Every structure is written in C-alpha cells, then in structure tokens.
Amino acid sequence: MGNRAYNFNAGPAALPLEVLERAARELVEYQGIGMSVMEISHRSKEYEALNDETQALIRELFGVPSGYKVLFLQGGASTQFAMIPMNLLTPGKSGSYVLTGAWAEKAYKEAKLFGDVSVAASTEADKFMRMPAVSEIVVDPNTAYLHLTSNETIEGTQFAEFPDTGSVPLIADMSSDILSRPVDVSKFSLIYAGAQKNLGPSGVTVVIVRDELVEASPKGLATMLRYDIHAKNNSLYNTPPAYSVYMMNRVLQWLRDNGGVAAMEKRNIEKTDLIYNAIDNSGGFYRGAAQPGSRSRMNITFRLASEELEKQFIKESEQQGFVGLKGHRSVGGLRASTYNAVPLESCKALAEFMSDFQRRNG
Known part of the structure; x- marks a missing residue:
C-alpha cells in the first residue's frame, strides 16, 4: 500500500x-x-x-x-x-x-x-x-x-x-x-x-x-x-x-x-521511548506536559516555547505526512497517540522530524 x-x-x-x-x-x-x-x-x-x-x-x-x-x-x-x-x-x-x-x-x-x-x-x-x-x-x-x-x-x-x-x-x-x-x-x-x-x-x-x-x-x-x-x-x-x-x-x-498483550507492551514502550527521549533530550526545546511518573504509553502530550512555534510544528508535520499531532483544544500543545496499531516506523519518523524541527528552529 x-x-x-x-x-x-x-x-x-x-x-x-x-x-x-x-x-x-x-x-x-x-x-x-x-x-x-x-x-x-x-x-x-x-x-x-x-x-x-x-x-x-x-x-x-x-x-x-x-x-x-x-x-x-x-x-x-x-x-x-x-x-x-x-x-x-x-x-x-x-x-x-x-x-x-x-x-x-x-x-x-x-x-x-x-x-x-x-x-x-x-x-x-x-x-x-x-x-x-x-x-x-x-x-x-x-x-x-x-x-x-x-x-x-x-x-x-x-x-x-x-x-x-x-x-x-x-x-x-x-x-x-x-x-x-x-x-x-x-x-x-x-x-x-x-x-x-x-x-x-x-x-x-x-x-x-x-x-x-x-x-x-x-x-x-x-x-x-x-x-x-x-x-x-x-x-x-x-x-x-x-x-x-x-x-x-x-x-x-x-x-x-503478533505475540499478544505482553509483546504489545514491549513494543509500546519501545515506540514511546523514541518520542519521550526526543522530548527529554531536547534541552528544553520540547517540554513533556504530563509529570514523568504518570506518563502515558498511549498519548504523548508536549509543548513548545510558544503557540506560534506549535502552529508551525503542526503545519510542517502535516506537510511531511503526519496526521493528528495537534493537542486537544481544551489543553492545547501537541499530542501523539501511539496505540497498538501505530507502527514503530511512524514513531521513528516522528522522533526524527522532532530533532530536525529543533535543529532548524532551536
């Protein structure tokens, strides 16, 4: 496909x-x-x-x-x-x-x-x-x-x-x-x-x-x-x-x-670690919204320094084929939902896009 x-x-x-x-x-x-x-x-x-x-x-x-x-x-x-x-x-x-x-x-x-x-x-x-x-x-x-x-x-x-x-x-x-x-x-x-x-x-x-x-x-x-x-x-x-x-x-x-629920958990940790690491290793360019001990393995919420930068992130991500990264209207910011069916490749691509976006705007 x-x-x-x-x-x-x-x-x-x-x-x-x-x-x-x-x-x-x-x-x-x-x-x-x-x-x-x-x-x-x-x-x-x-x-x-x-x-x-x-x-x-x-x-x-x-x-x-x-x-x-x-x-x-x-x-x-x-x-x-x-x-x-x-x-x-x-x-x-x-x-x-x-x-x-x-x-x-x-x-x-x-x-x-x-x-x-x-x-x-x-x-x-x-x-x-x-x-x-x-x-x-x-x-x-x-x-x-x-x-x-x-x-x-x-x-x-x-x-x-x-x-x-x-x-x-x-x-x-x-x-x-x-x-x-x-x-x-x-x-x-x-x-x-x-x-x-x-x-x-x-x-x-x-x-x-x-x-x-x-x-x-x-x-x-x-x-x-x-x-x-x-x-x-x-x-x-x-x-x-x-x-x-x-x-x-x-x-x-x-x-x-595909290995049942235990295998899914392992995959979900691997997938979300890619994105959480991009946030945590960004020197404050990206800020995780949820407190670290409560972070979800299904929905990753994060912020940038300004709403203008967040709008730019959403616009550029859409041009690169990413869908659904805008945060819920009630909390704003950005959100990546990484449910079971989201492939590892999508999370890799997002982590790479985040690093690239930071390089160009940091």
Whole structure:
C-alpha cells in the first residue's frame, strides 16, 4: 500500500495495515457465503460463530477469568458513563470517582444525574497532569463502586498501578489503553472500552463484567440499558454493529499473531521511548506536559516555547505526512497517540522530524 499517512490520531485511530488489507479482501464475500458480513443476519450461524470467537479472543488475550461476561454493546464508553450508575448505584450508597482529567470528569458528571457520588481522589490541583498515587485514593466501604479512568487521552497520563479496593467493586474505563499491557482483570468488577483506539473501528463497546454485577440490574430500567438483558442474549438482544465486531475480531487475531498483550507492551514502550527521549533530550526545546511518573504509553502530550512555534510544528508535520499531532483544544500543545496499531516506523519518523524541527528552529 503506497502513501500511508503517519497516523497519530487520538481516536478513531490507526488500524493495522494487515487487518485493513484482509478486510478489503473479505469485504464483498465473507467465508464463501456469497454475501458481505454487513449483509448477513445476526441470527445466522456465521454471525453467531464470529460473535462467540471474538468474545473468546478477548478472554484469551486479556486473561479474563471465569465468572465474567464479555459484552459487545453500542453507544460508546459515553453510554457506559450512564449505564454504570443506572445499574449499580443503589439507594443509600454512593458511587466513588477518581478525578484524573477530562474523561473521568465526564463519567463523574453523568453519574451525578442518577444518585449520590463522591470524589475518592483528584489531581485537579495539578491541572490533571499526573495520576494519583494508590495511597491517595480513599475508598469508603459503603460505596457502591470505585470508578477510575486508566488512561487520560487528553492530558496524556496513565495509571502505573491500580488500587486494591477490597470488597468494593473496582470499575475502569480502559477505552484508550485496553490490551496495551497485561492487567490483572480479577482486581476489577467491570472494565469497559470503546473500540476505536486499540480494538477496532468505532461502533462497538466492550464491557467485561462480573456475573454478580450483571445480576444486579434493576428490573425497572429501560431494557436496552440493562446488563442482564445483554448478557442473557449473548449481546444479540438487538441488531449488533456487525461490521465493527468483525473488524475487532480481525484486530484481536492480529494481536494474538503478533505475540499478544505482553509483546504489545514491549513494543509500546519501545515506540514511546523514541518520542519521550526526543522530548527529554531536547534541552528544553520540547517540554513533556504530563509529570514523568504518570506518563502515558498511549498519548504523548508536549509543548513548545510558544503557540506560534506549535502552529508551525503542526503545519510542517502535516506537510511531511503526519496526521493528528495537534493537542486537544481544551489543553492545547501537541499530542501523539501511539496505540497498538501505530507502527514503530511512524514513531521513528516522528522522533526524527522532532530533532530536525529543533535543529532548524532551536
């Protein structure tokens, strides 16, 4: 494939080239059935097999123990911000939230619509440029659950370790770093992730949830917003986003064939070190935005001496085939998103461009 951009978009984000080429070959006819996977019934044996295999791949790659359901839902992680309190926030209890940036705040604000919520820790005083230490997170034993965001895409911060919440269910939005590193899933009662960063295209949201939480869904809740309904129907209660699930299946196969999650972590460290080293060895020309101990392996945020210089950096980088390096409008600066499918070559090219840009403007 000629002329592929260096894609550093924050999401929808880069997909593996091999997966796109395979999808192109399989687009018109899926497994000899004379139709595209987009045209078949979600009640067909072919789709049911795809649905089951995709769940099994997530279990295998992420090490999901027994006692959990793997659900494929719609509405993105943003719908989970509401579904979690709707299903789990019982009267007399509160939901605890760790406030670490834009996405954690969105989840917190949404939960406020449905019941009592409290803040278990916040790094707002540090402009959300760090993650709280595990010791800073105060877990009230009467809380219904503790919610955290494992990686903040906008600020470029990531939890290095997770708190032990004892009997309080731990819930994590892992939209931007799921399957980028090994995680002890048994520590969590619910993990959710929109697909469009590490798992595939947008349109499907993965929810990995303990059986006892599934059973807690209130019967008075709208049918489509109940975990128990989706679990009982194997995520086929209504028409699923079939093509997004198919693409996720192919991305998961690619991940498995490339050494699984441990190999991804090794690659992600190697990739991001190239860019973080370009920042740290620039003598202050580039400044990392996140505090070093909280730096993300998925979203690298950095600044230059002036906004004019940042605009010039973005303009010149676009001319060189780099896409998506402008920081989020709420924090400004620059951001390189280096999800699993971003190749090492793209990160090498960016590090070289950064050095060259510094030479010409330093």
